[in-house]
Amino acid sequence: MRGFAVTVETAYVEAESNQAGHRFYFAYTITISNHGDNAARLRNRHWIITDGEMVVREVKGAGVVGEQPRIPPGRAFRYTSACLLDTPVGTMHGAYQFETDTGDTFDVPIPMFTLCVPNAVH
Numbered sequence: 001m002r003g004f005a006v007t008v009e010t011a012y013v014e015a016e017s018n019q020a021g022h023r024f025y026f027a028y029t030i031t032i033s034n035h036g037d038n039a040a041r042l043r044n045r046h047w048i049i050t051d052g053e054m055v056v057r058e059v060k061g062a063g064v065v066g067e068q069p070r071i072p073p074g075r076a077f078r079y080t081s082a083c084l085l086d087t088p089v090g091t092m093h094g095a096y097q098f099e100t101d102t103g104d105t106f107d108v109p110i111p112m113f114t115l116c117v118p119n120a121v122h
Contacts, residue, residue, distance in 0.1 A: 003036020004071075004098065004108040012117050013082070019117075024085045026115040030064070032096065032108070033076040040098040041070040042077070043105070047094040052087030064096075088117035 009029045016025035032042065047059040062068065069077040083092060093112035099105050 002038070002040070002098075002106055002108075003034060003073075004040070004096075005033045005035060006096070006108060006110050007031045007033070008111070008113045010113060010115055012115075016082075017117075019088070022086045024088050024090075024115075024117060025082060026085065026090075027080055027082045028092070028113070028115070029078065029080045030110075031076055031078045032069075032071060034071045034073050037073055038100055039070055039072040040100050040106075041068055042096050043068055043099050044097040045094065046097070047092055047110075049083060049085075050091045051085045052089040055086070083115060085115060090115045 011027045013025040013027050017023055034040070042063060044060065044062055045064055048056060049059065050056045065079045065081055071077050091112050091114050094110045095107045096110065097105055097107055
């Protein structure tokens with residue numbers, strides 16, 4: 001929306017996981033790029049997280065990783081966060097709410113991505 005694009009990279013973090021205890025820890029790195037003509041500030045996030053047993057939880061909150069970055073045209077903001085699942089496979093998707101310098105708000109969708117322990121899916 002409005003020239004903003006979201007890309008995602010994921011990684012399984014074995015050192016923080018406990019497969020026997022059904023704790024699967026995943027890191028994800030998000031890059032939000034502004035290809036539009038106007039700056040906007042990321043105000044809120046809304047995540048929909050689904051594990052391998054189709055259990056869904058939602059996470060809503062202000063900003064990301066304690067920040068509400070303002071992203072000017074031609075620039076990007078990159079951050080890394082994490083998700084803990086009870087299953088070795090899951091998905092995440094959602095939206096970021098942005099606010100322009102004039103106070104208009106708009107949503108930027110976060111495309112669905114998979115969290116997966118290596119070799120868990122053949």
